[in-house]
Amino acid sequence: MSQKMTRRHLLLGGAATAAVALVKSSFGKTVQIGIPEAALDPTKQVGPLPGVLGTRSPFEHPQRKPSLTSSQTPLQDLYGMITPSDLHFERHHAGVPAIDPHSYELMIHGMVDKPTVFSLADLKRFPSVSRICFVECSGNFRKPDKEDITPQDICGLTSQSEWTGVMLSTLFKEVGVDPKATWFLAEGSDAAVMSRSIPVSKGWEDAMIVYAQNGEAIRPQQGYPARLLLPGWEGNTSIKWLRRIELSDGPFMTREETSKYTEPVKDGKIRQFSFTMDARSIITYPAYPSQLQKGWVEIRGLAWSGRGKVRQVEVSTDAGKTWNAARLQEPVLDKAHTYFRYLWQWNGDTTAIMSRAIDETGYIQPSLEQLITARGPGTGYHLNPVTAWLIKRDGQVVYSPEKWK
Amino acid sequence: MPFWACVAGTVMIACERRSKAMPEHFGYGRPATEKEIAVKAIAIRPDGKGLPAGSGTVQDGAIVYAAKCASCHGGTGVEGPFNVLVAPDTVGAKPFDQSSKRVKAIGNYWPYATTIFDYVRRAMPFNAPGSLSDNEVYSVTAWLLHANKLIGTDAVINAKTLPGIVMPARKYYVTDSRKGGDGPYE
The missing domain is CATH 3.90.420.10 (Oxidoreductase, molybdopterin-binding domain)
Incomplete structure (x- = not known):
């Protein structure tokens, strides 16, 4: 069997791969990528043998988003409380x-x-x-x-x-x-x-x-x-x-x-040693660039607080008019991302969906307007506002921009 | 219960407790020598503790700044492209909380002058961090303070004079008092 393995299989761990391409990564390094094959019947071909390191499916491409100073986690591609280390x-x-x-x-x-x-x-x-x-x-x-x-x-x-x-x-x-x-x-x-x-x-x-x-x-x-x-x-x-x-x-x-x-706050003050991260949540599905279809939708997201456990997450599917409790995935841990879910039936109307976290101190995640009113338009760090996603009539889900500054 | 059983039981309980308890000290690691502490302890406190011997002037700082800093921070510290070091504030500039566009720089935002020495010595220039001599760091510090209109042209900056410089933004600094609970989101 192993003698029959081609060089291509060895290089790519034997994944179902129709072609190999060499591409430049964002850091200018040339890397080899496999272009997955779609139509193979996996029951008719023996797959790759055990290897020294596991790999992601060649069909999955979660990627961080680097800038000069940071690289962001693709929250919309993840399903649980743990972030894969890479x-x-x-x-x-x-x-x-x-x-x-x-x-x-x-x-x-x-x-x-x-x-x-x-x-x-x-x-x-x-x-x-x-x-x-x-x-x-x-x-x-x-x-x-x-x-x-x-x-x-x-x-x-x-x-x-x-x-x-x-x-x-x-x-x-x-x-x-x-x-x-x-x-x-x-x-x-x-x-x-x-x-x-x-x-x-x-x-x-x-x-x-x-x-x-x-x-x-x-x-x-x-x-x-x-x-x-x-x-x-x-x-x-x-x-x-x-x-x-x-x-x-x-x-x-x-x-x-x-x-x-440090962040400017009311009356010209500059706030220092603002260590604790206040409670926050965000719906990670559906969110841009999801495309919705009428019917049942499981709204999913993350909530967390630097002051302890998330006590509750509330979801609004009518642009903030009414709020309903989401289900929290156990275990709900101290100072930890908590996964939440809320089942909803979308009838095809334009609306906005959003979530807010409530932590064990009773703190309720604020809107951007509440934060700016309390701190002033020139404030900076430690902004944890409710994020709204706009659902258009055609099912397109987009960010709902808020005016500020 | 016979006396011997009682004693044995007590000893056993005591042993068990000892094995479960954390020792006061594990004895891991090695003593840090005074010499290595002196080399590694580079942090400067706002009261000047930690500042080394040596000194710098605005004139010498101008030469160091032009050679090592200006390419990133601009000829006069205002132009960038990276962090603006000299505030382009006009008279009657709005407080920072009311103006998202007001540029934060050393003269209008930094609360302690000692931070300039500490930061430049540990992290600058970006392409050759830690390469400046203490006198060069004192001189660049002097130039930056002068460019921000905080000291005169003839000022000498050293371990004695630097902590005494009062930074205008200092009076605005407050320590975080957020406590969670029900707002008001301050």
């Missing part, structure tokens, strides 16, 4: 560093009894914990003024993984954090040497140093070989490629917590 959003300030895990070190010093350097192997020896939670960029909102906008465009800077690592509190005990320490600096070893000041209380509460994502080593784009993880807090604070933690009695006022990741 589709996790990406955001960094000076590229992805290449770090040798054997020379990786994390130094913890400052207001501690025992300034200590941990190797990756040291970190892995400590008691470990796994946790499923989202990571979301606080700049995760686009203000499109056109209809052909996907969930990925609007809020693709949120993703969810199962993260495994050591609780930061375990390391705090190990080095003996001074009770007078109130803040710590977390610093990455990328070319921006990204750094943020974090209250020590978050370190004791639920911060982790994680080295695994969805069961395997963390991806380079997510901080390989180890990163800080601050559940529910703006993604920028979960410093990737973590190399240093310095305990201190005040914040350092780094560039990323002063000139960036």
Whole structure:
């Protein structure tokens, strides 16, 4: 059998492939792609033998959407609470560093009894914990003024993984954090040497140093070989490629917590240390570019809150006039993407559909107008408005642009 | 229960508890040496703690800026194409919350002057991060402060003078007070 396998089968893992094409990827690298065959009878031909790595079906092409500074998760192509690791959003300030895990070190010093350097192997020896939670960029909102906008465009800077690592509190005990320490600096070893000041209380509460994502080593784009993880807090604070933690009695006022990741709010104020991500949801199906047919439609989407569990998701199919509770997929986890569903019969009329999340603090996801009224038109980060999808008479689903700025 | 059984039982329970409990220390890792801490601890605090020896002037900064910074930030810090460093504000500019178009720059938005030194030294220039000497970083910091009309032409910037510079935006900064619950979405 194996002798009969052609070179083409070997190169492409034997997928049903009619032709091979060489194409330039968006990064200028030439890659080989298979063009799938449609009409083969799979019961009449033995398929590929077991391989060293699994692959996606050649018919599936979920892709992130990269810009110069970030790459967004294709929320409209996904079906559950976990983001496949290679589709996790990406955001960094000076590229992805290449770090040798054997020379990786994390130094913890400052207001501690025992300034200590941990190797990756040291970190892995400590008691470990796994946790499923989202990571979301606080700049995760686009203000499109056109209809052909996907969930990925609007809020693709949120993703969810199962993260495994050591609780930061375990390391705090190990080095003996001074009770007078109130803040710590977390610093990455990328070319921006990204750094943020974090209250020590978050370190004791639920911060982790994680080295695994969805069961395997963390991806380079997510901080390989180890990163800080601050559940529910703006993604920028979960410093990737973590190399240093310095305990201190005040914040350092780094560039990323002063000139960036701060937002103008009412009366000319500038709000700083806005760590927690407020509750949000988005319908990921039907959404642009879906095409609807009359009849039953299962509306699906994601809801999450940085303040705890999602208590309820409400869906409106009449442009916000009335709201109905959606079904939440168990398990509903703390500070985690929660998948919701709502069965609806579309009668063919033009309408708008939207969802709003309510978290366990009682917070109800606001409209953009409510946010702008409360903060002013010049505000910036931490915008989590209800997103509406317009359903046209012909079944076309498009973004419903909102005027602002 | 005979006395021996009671003692044995107590010991067993104690052992079990010990095996389940987390030790105070695991003993993993190695002590950080003072030397490596000194090399790696590059963060500057707003009170100036962490600033190195050396100094810089506006004149020297102009030379460094033109050579290493202007290609990304523009000849006078206003033109871009990347981050605008000098605010093109006019008299009576609207507060930031009322104007989405007002450009945020060092002179009108940054709350601490020490942040300039910290950030330039760790992350700039973008194509050669960490390549400037401490004196060059002090000089570029001086040039940027001068270009933003915050210091005079003859000012010298060093570990003593930099933390003393009062940034105009500082007074607008407030710490987040959102708490969830029922709004009002502030």
